Amino acid sequence: xxxxxxxxxxxxxxxxxxxxxxxxxxxxxxxxxxxxxxxxxxxxxxxxxxxxxxxxxxxxxxxxxxxxxxxxxxxxxxxxxxxxxxxxxxxxxxxxxxxxxxxxxxxxxxxxxxxxxxxxxxxxxxxxxxxxxxxxxxxxxxxxxxxxxxxxxxxxxxxxxxxxxxxxxxxxxxxxxxxxxxxxxxxxxxxxxxxxxxxxxxxxxxxxxxxxxxxxxxxxxxxxxxxxxxxxxxxxxxxxxxxxxxxxxxxxxxxxxxxxxxxxxxxxxxxxxxxxxxxxxxxxxxxxxxxxxxxxxxxxxxxxxxxxxxxxxxxxxxxxxxxxxxxxxxxxxxxxxxxxxxxxxxxxxxxxxxxxxxxxxxxxxxxxxxxxxxxxxxxxxxxxxxxxxxxxxxxxxxxxxxxxxxxxxxxxxxxxxxxxxxxxxxxxxxxxxxxxxxxxxxxxxxxxxxxxxxxxxxxxxxxxxxxxxxxxxxxxxxxxxxxxxxxxxxxxxxxxxxxxxxxxxxxxxxxxxxxxxxxxxxxxxxxxxxxxxxxxxxxxxxxxxxxxxxxxxxxxxxxxxxx
Amino acid sequence: xxxxxxxxxxxxxxxxxxxxxxxxxxxxxxxxxxxxxxxxxxxxxxxxxxxxxxxxxxxxxxxxxxxxxxxxxxxxxxxxxxxxxxxxxxxxxxxxxxxxxxxxxxxxxxxxxxxxxxxxxxxxxxxxxxxxxxxxxxxxx
Numbered sequence: 192x193x194x195x196x197x198x199x200x201x202x203x204x205x206x207x208x209x210x211x212x213x214x215x216x217x218x219x220x221x222x223x224x225x226x227x228x229x230x231x232x233x234x235x236x237x238x239x240x241x242x243x244x245x246x247x248x249x250x251x252x253x254x255x256x257x258x259x260x261x262x263x264x265x266x267x268x269x270x271x272x273x274x275x276x277x278x279x280x281x282x283x284x285x286x287x288x289x290x291x292x293x294x295x296x297x298x299x300x301x302x303x304x305x306x307x308x309x310x311x312x313x314x315x316x317x318x319x320x321x322x323x324x325x326x327x328x329x330x331x332x333x334x335x336x337x338x339x340x341x342x343x344x345x346x347x348x349x350x351x352x353x354x355x356x357x358x359x360x361x362x363x364x365x366x367x368x369x370x371x372x373x374x375x376x377x378x379x380x381x382x383x384x385x386x387x388x389x390x391x392x393x394x395x396x397x398x399x400x401x402x403x404x405x406x407x408x409x410x411x412x413x414x415x416x417x418x419x420x421x422x423x424x425x426x427x428x429x430x431x432x433x434x435x436x437x438x439x440x441x442x443x444x445x446x447x448x449x450x451x452x453x454x455x456x457x458x459x460x461x462x463x464x465x466x467x468x469x470x471x472x473x474x475x476x477x478x479x480x481x482x483x484x485x486x487x488x489x490x491x492x493x494x495x496x497x498x499x500x501x502x503x504x505x506x507x508x509x510x511x512x513x514x515x516x517x518x519x520x521x522x523x524x525x526x527x528x529x530x531x532x533x534x535x536x537x538x539x540x541x542x543x544x545x546x547x548x549x550x551x552x553x554x555x556x557x558x559x560x561x562x563x564x565x566x567x568x569x570x571x572x573x574x575x576x577x578x579x580x581x582x583x584x585x586x587x588x589x590x591x592x593x594x595x596x597x598x599x600x601x602x603x604x605x606x607x608x609x610x611x612x613x614x615x616x617x618x619x620x621x622x623x624x625x626x627x628x629x630x631x632x633x634x635x636x637x638x639x640x641x642x643x644x645x646x647x648x649x650x651x652x653x654x655x656x657x658x659x660x661x662x663x664x665x666x667x668x669x670x671x672x673x674x675x676x677x678x679x680x681x682x683x684x685x686x687x688x689x690x691x692x693x694x695x696x697x698x699x700x701x702x703x704x705x706x707x708x709x710x711x712x713x714x715x716x717x718x719x720x721x722x723x724x725x726x727x728x729x730x731x732x733x734x735x736x737x738x739x740x741x742x743x744x745x746x747x748x749x750x751x752x753x754x
Numbered sequence: 755x756x757x758x759x760x761x762x763x764x765x766x767x768x769x770x771x772x773x774x775x776x777x778x779x780x781x782x783x784x785x786x787x788x789x790x791x792x793x794x795x796x797x798x799x800x801x802x803x804x805x806x807x808x809x810x811x812x813x814x815x816x817x818x819x820x821x822x823x824x825x826x827x828x829x830x831x832x833x834x835x836x837x838x839x840x841x842x843x844x845x846x847x848x849x850x851x852x853x854x855x856x857x858x859x860x861x862x863x864x865x866x867x868x869x870x871x872x873x874x875x876x877x878x879x880x881x882x883x884x885x886x887x888x889x890x891x892x893x894x895x
Contacts, residue, residue: 200773242820253827259817332827409832740847
């Protein structure tokens, strides 16, 4: 009995076998082009913005947060141009005109990070072809409070200035991608899938903790604005620092801006942080530093007296007193307390230009302050080869060089703490997205610029300034303040301009054990008064009084009264 | 010959009869396998949906947490507190405040025994602050 090898069933089985094999090959190992086409057809890649990290003040109050916001876009493939008129009054007219015509491509923004009300209105219309994306919007709960230190971000949450820019690497969390199924009309279905094409990003960025006390910051900003308005000034700045460790407790600049309002960001003058980004001639607030250099080098005796006439000739120029008459014979202490220009000019001549230059470099002038904020200026300190004629005397009275308010605050802090120059810092701690501490800022002692004896002597001379000298406008009963007034002319294109002044007042308290250094600069007051003692000193006093009120009634984190 | 022809027919149908149960069984297995795969796929879809819903919930709670944090920061903002206390509560700066600051040595020691130390008036700065006095009445500012 011989069996037939071929039968019709074999052909059928073979046919189905080939079909099944082909089906399996197509399903299991599809052509990459087909695969990508099908992915585009069925899956939609939705960018999901993640939370940018928060910025906190020294008490843990959030100063910058990212909150959920809705963005809307149009997919022209599903869009009907006739629907555009429904959006009138919700989105700008030029965009409505664009949407009324046939649009090429597959994507056009309708509203980015829309307000809650606008988002609700767009959602309610339920227009075909309009899709919603969840994003995060950067908000600053304090408004313009601390705006120059915090900085701001662009629409994609990348830092553009201030702390936002400086610590962008830690704060920014790249947007994630969510893959959702799409139906035939392009609507997203709540079916997601694991996406292997994109690396998962952390849900939230890192955190930055500042040394700023937002209560003192508020007081400082308020009083600065008050002084600016009172004297019709063009700009101003206030820096408050802890002289013992270099922590910046408040840093205010005027004009200011609200980072929540994007229109405000278009004005460069508002964005400029005057505390670190503007240089000015410090005037008489510089005198204690020069006298300190003279005392350290033995060029001036602490009990020495100088004849201080109204005007003296120095090489190719003259130095005159700010008032209408000379002072006569003054001791070194009185030169500081009465702010004698001719007295200081004589001291300036005694110090060799190279010595003075190197001493000022040691004090941190003409070089970066080291603060963790972008846009910091180095100041202007010409090389000693250029110090000819009257220049050393000019520098001795704080003219002929340019400093930033922060540099001068740091230098005054060195007098307050016994002669130690500490690096100013505005950040106390930075944590990454995983909660690991990536940076801890602590006291950084740069160098000793004064001996404790000279620092103590200058401290007493500055106390005299407030008690009986030019700084009496800053006196507060019961508190011993050491300070120095400053009134400097504004130079432009190598010439001092008439009627344009910078009034400043720098000091610290309590003088026996200084806790705060405060430096107030009022730029170009225009309502008559321009002396530092008349313009900046009262602002200093008001800030000090307000700070005392805060300390009187404030509780620390353990609930104890801090004062 | 006829007989001879019938024998192969019988053998074909016999072989089919022999193969058929296997084919049916294999087909059934394949069918069940695919059905099972389909059921598994549907089940995975369901799990995906649930997972998605849980993720959405987590996200929503996170968003809520961030919003609450923002709200808290706004409420604690010194700008708001100052405005509220001044305008709504009519608060003014404290005037005529006197503060007595006593050095640590004057307090009761760790055991709770209070030392009898006469409080003598000292200088305001060098010997510790005996009193702090803000004289300026800042009401109305």
